[in-house]
Amino acid sequence: MDTTAQTDHDPALTGEGADQAQALVYPRINCQDVNVFYSGKQAVFDVSLPVFDRSVTALIGPSGCGKSTFLRCLNRMNDTIDGAKVTGDIFMDGENINSPDVDPVLLRSRVGMVFQKPNPFPKSIYDNIAYGPRIHGLVDDRQELDAIVEKSLRRAGLWQEVKDRLTQPGTSLSGGQQQRLCIARAIAVRPEVILMDEPCSSLDPIATARIEELIDELRKRYCIVIVTHSMQQAARVSQRTAFFHLGHLVEMGDTDQIFTSPRERRTEDYITGRFG
């Protein structure tokens, strides 16, 4: 089981029929004792956390609890912040991605990210999607690129809405569409993991519902980690949930178990709305 999963880097190849039960046993990413410091100030303390393939892992917790910071360790976006330091081991398919000899550029082509605020490039819709494949040299000719753009937009559920106006600027779309465009942009470089940092916090409920549907759909192909403020959202979309508080991982488990019978007192207080 492990060997087949380890060699299987392209989630598209395994298809939708992959056995979820199996996928949940095999951790795609395994974090051990991750600490993050911002200019000497510790923001994340000794977090050890497995992230399973073909499932959604939700990170919840009150503001400033380090969940976003932790998420940014998974594609080494913390490297771009001056004074940020990450210690600990993060294994992805057995390789420590936190080691200095791993190039973050290559890592980020395997671990895509979607941000809190939709941030499409100020270019055409087409170029937004095509940018990643172009810089990574994933395509040889225009047709291949067209195919990737279409496939990515289809997977992000945006194709029907934008197929006639691919040359229009990405910023001309509505907020929800922009966020799906950003998801399509992340998908286009064929990642295995998609990180989402509160992807719905700037969207209205209808757009949020569409994104949530989309996440549920994407779960069949990708390993997804989502940071969310909304506990309902975590309950709706995720299979596993991790509760962070003051930089510590308090509790981690199946979503059902976290929301129905949390082991920790703090988790229970938080999900029942007693603080946060």
Add this chain to the structure above:
Amino acid sequence: MSSPVETPLRSEKALKHLRRRRAADTRFRVYGLVALGFALFSLVFLICAIAWKASSAVTYHVVKTDIVLEADRIVPDGNASPEEITRNIEGFYTLVRDDLFAKFANLEDTPAVRKDFSALIDRLAVLPLARRVAKNPTLIDQTVSIQVPVSDDVDLFLKRSSPRSIPFRLGEGAQISLGQGTDEMVLRHPALESVLSSLTALGSQQGAPSVLVIADSAVARLTDLQDQTAGFEILAGDLADFQGKPLKGLIVAVPESNRTISDLQIAWALALKSEGIIRRVPHTSLLTSTDSTYPELAGSLAAIVGSLLTMLVTGMVAIPMGIFAAIFLEEFAPKNRLTQLIEVNINNLAAVPSIVFGLLGATLLLGTFGLPRSAPLVGGLVLALLILPVVIISARAALRAVPPSIRSGALAVGASRMQAVFHHVLPLAFPGMLTGAILGMARALGETAPLLLIGMVAFVAEVPSSTTDEATALPVLIYSWASNAERAWEPMTAAVIVILLALLVTMNVIVVMLRRKFERRW
């Protein structure tokens, strides 16, 4: 008695407080309007003052006539080589002068009068004619139409700007009779009384003002005036020219001994003007000639070209250097003590007086590296150093204005830092960078002090053809023309200021257009 009900919305205390706040609002708006009005007024005043001064330099007076280029005058020894022709300026000059002189039939032909007459046109004014003939020797012995600027004194007088002349009108009906000498006449006219009264009003502390009477191309000068009878000395034309013509007159308040132009010269100039030989034409030579010691021959072409060459060097050095320095500092350099120090120093550098950069250029570029003096290359480099801090600061501000989410978005799809900057940040920051760069260039275009120190204040009679030729720049030309003594330089200087301002406005318009273009592209 029905007093209004006291509600929270109309209580006396709240209303009073509100009135005070409203008054503060109004006061603030008034201050703003006053400041804005003052700035606008100053700007309009400045532009009007300069334009008004420059307006008299828009046209100038030239002698326009047809002349036979006699071979024995311009190539006396028969050698028609271009060098010989251009060397024989004197021949051309006397030819032109004598042609004009011949138009005054009853003029005594003495060396003194000829010398006086020569002051109408400066010798060097015929140089373009000589060059034209040298280029095309077949013109010799042909009749050609020539256009030669008159000397600045004549030009200024004809423009009524210096010495000032007060016109009056006698009209027809004067009784004219011959005086004692052949060139004297006696004139009776009732209007002469008013001339007498205005003469007394002028007073005669420094000397007697000149009164001239003009009938078409004939001019006479007042010698004595009693009530309605006046004695005149005829300066140009003869008695018959005055008979039955409407008479005009001019009072030149400055006495003859105190001015650079004599009554006789005035008379000649007026006569030639009424015959249509001296004409007022657009002053194109201001843009097409180079500098000269004679105001009527001087132009700003060499300075315009010099300024453009200097700007070329400045732009090619300062813009890429400044933009790349800004990109490095803003996007790549680690934020530590060293980069902080560099940043502080760049900001300080922007406040260093420009003359210090001139000294630096003089010692370093001219002294140590031995670059040529007075060259646009050196001027451009010095000005590049001068505006570099400004370019860097504005480029950094433009980079900082790009939302960080664009960078994160690019990095998250696996772009390298370089790719994120060059593919995404730079296109967005470019219009802002461009604005800063061109505003810096505009500042450099107006700089004088550093150019003075590296010797770009030279008198340049040739249009520079490369960045290592001797050159001067527009602001330096303004500086040197403004320090000349002759009155004629004043409107010329104002005209060059207008040219410089026009260049600056053009640059700013280009900025706005480029901004629009690049912003629309996305």
